[in-house]
Amino acid sequence: MKQYLPKIIGFSINLxxxxxxxxxxxxxxxxxxxxxxxxLKEEEINYLxxxxxxxxxxxxxxxxxxxxxxxxxxxxxxxxxxSNSFRWKDLIEILRNLDYTVIALDAPAxxxxxSKTFNALLYSECINATLxxxxxxxxxxxxxxxTASAIALDSNNKLSIKKLISLGAPSNFIGLVxxxxxxxxxxxxxxxxxNIYYLKHFGYLPEYFTVANFSKNIQAKGLIIHDxxxxxxxxxxxxxxxxxxxxxxxxxxxxxxxxLKSDKVYNHIIEFLNT
Numbered sequence: 001m002k003q004y005l006p007k008i009i010g011f012s013i014n015l016x017x018x019x020x021x022x023x024x025x026x027x028x029x030x031x032x033x034x035x036x037x038x039x040l041k042e043e044e045i046n047y048l049x050x051x052x053x054x055x056x057x058x059x060x061x062x063x064x065x066x067x068x069x070x071x072x073x074x075x076x077x078x079x080x081x082x083s084n085s086f087r088w089k090d091l092i093e094i095l096r097n098l099d100y101t102v103i104a105l106d107a108p109a110x111x112x113x114x115s116k117t118f119n120a121l122l123y124s125e126c127i128n129a130t131l132x133x134x135x136x137x138x139x140x141x142x143x144x145x146x147t148a149s150a151i152a153l154d155s156n157n158k159l160s161i162k163k164l165i166s167l168g169a170p171s172n173f174i175g176l177v178x179x180x181x182x183x184x185x186x187x188x189x190x191x192x193x194x195n196i197y198y199l200k201h202f203g204y205l206p207e208y209f210t211v212a213n214f215s216k217n218i219q220a221k222g223l224i225i226h227d228x229x230x231x232x233x234x235x236x237x238x239x240x241x242x243x244x245x246x247x248x249x250x251x252x253x254x255x256x257x258x259x260l261k262s263d264k265v266y267n268h269i270i271e272f273l274n275t
Contacts, residue, residue, distance in 0.1 A: 010184030017189035025193035032180050033117035037082045038110035044086035051104070058129045059122070061114030064106040065130055068092065073137035073162075074101040075273070078127055080143025080168075081118070084111030087142070087261075094266055100273070105130050107145065120173065120209070121202060123148035128156055138163040138273060139220075143233060143258065144170065147214075150245075154214040164220040164248075165269060167260045170233045171240035173209035215245045222248025223272045225265055232258040 009031065017024035040048070051066035066085050075095055077088045085104035095102050107123050108115035115122070127139070127149055139161060141149035146169030153161055170176060181191055198206050222245050226238030235252070242250040249272075256262045 006183050007185045010186055013184070013190055014187045017187060017193060021189050021193035022197070024190050025197040028184070028186065028190055028194055029197055030117065031184075032177075033109075033119050035082045035109050035118055038084050038107075040084055040086065040111050044084065047086060047089060048104075054133065056126075056129055056133055058126055059115070061108065062112075063108070063114070063126050063129060064112040065133070066104045067134070068096055068102040070096060070099040070101040072098065072100045073273070074103060074135060075138045075140060076127075076130065076134070076136045077102065077104040078123075078139060078141040078145035078149050079104075079107060079110070080141075080145045082110070083107075083142070086111075090261060091140075091266055091269070094270065098270065103130070103134050103136065107148075120144050120148045120151065124151035124155065127152040128159075131156075131159055131161075136161060138165065140165040140167065140269065141169065142167045142260070147171075150211070150218060151209075151214045153220060154217045161220045163223070163272065164218065165223045165225070165272065166241065167225050167265070168227065168230055168233050168258050169224070169237070169241065171211040171237040172207070174207045175234075175237070177206045211241045211244045215241070218245065218247075220247075223268070224248050224250045225253060225260060225268060226250070227253045227256045227258065227260060229254065230258045 013024050013028050048066050051068050054065045054067060056063040056065060079085060079087050085106050088104055092102050106113040107118060108126055109118040139149045146166030149164060153159060153164060195205050224238050224241055226235050228235050238250055242248060251268050256265060
């Protein structure tokens with residue numbers, strides 16, 4: 001039954017579009033922006049208690065950050081969709097053992113952060129709000145966390161970020177939006193209304209949000225790691241990012257999937273941090 005649920009919901013939204021396309025788009029965008037998971041479990045909560053917790057108020061909601069102090073440079077970790085700061089546990093332990101200062105951020109509507117909805121632009125603003133609270137040297141972002149980090153740096157090139165590491169990050173929004181539209185089976189009325197919604201609320205159509213447009217002002221040295229067999233974000237996205245992010249190195253992995261949780265990946269990260 002679960003496999004048919006998106007089509008059933010999509011069919012209902014299609015019906016609504018014949019009476020009010022704007023209403024249909026609003027519902028569609030809300031579902032697209034509403035994480036189904038990413039809240040913290042008891043084990044995850046207990047681990048994150050080892051950090052110094054700091055709440056940042058942004059846009060009338062609370063943004064949760066976790067801070068482990070060290071004597072070396074500061075690394076900010078930004079997780080992806082339907083995840084939370086605990087996903088970094090293994091890397092946090094490695095960085096702490098090497099005496100790095102580590103800060104992890106729960107994205108809006110994820111973990112212990114507030115907000116009912118999520119999108120990459122809002123996430124980028126939250127990353128910028130976090131950077132105002134902490135002096136960060138390097139940002140590591142997984143999936144949409146990598147994209148949001150790039151948008152944050154592109155929109156504020158005054159930041160003193162030295163390095164940006166993207167793990168399995170998408171190069172654009174249009175692919176994500178198209179996949180969602182296909183999964184839900186939206187008709188042309190809904191798709192057109194979604195584009196109008198983006199234009200009204202974000203100032204641009206979904207196709208504007210590409211790496212070509214949000215990497216122009218990034219001064220930080222980059223590392224892109226992407227798995228050839230990533231079934232969530234295709235490897236071609238990494239090639240597209242590398243094409244436009246001139247000051248970046250691309251590392252291709254095999255067999256680690258979208259999560260990229262591997263000692264080999266962590267070794268690449270540490271080697272890059274040490275250069």
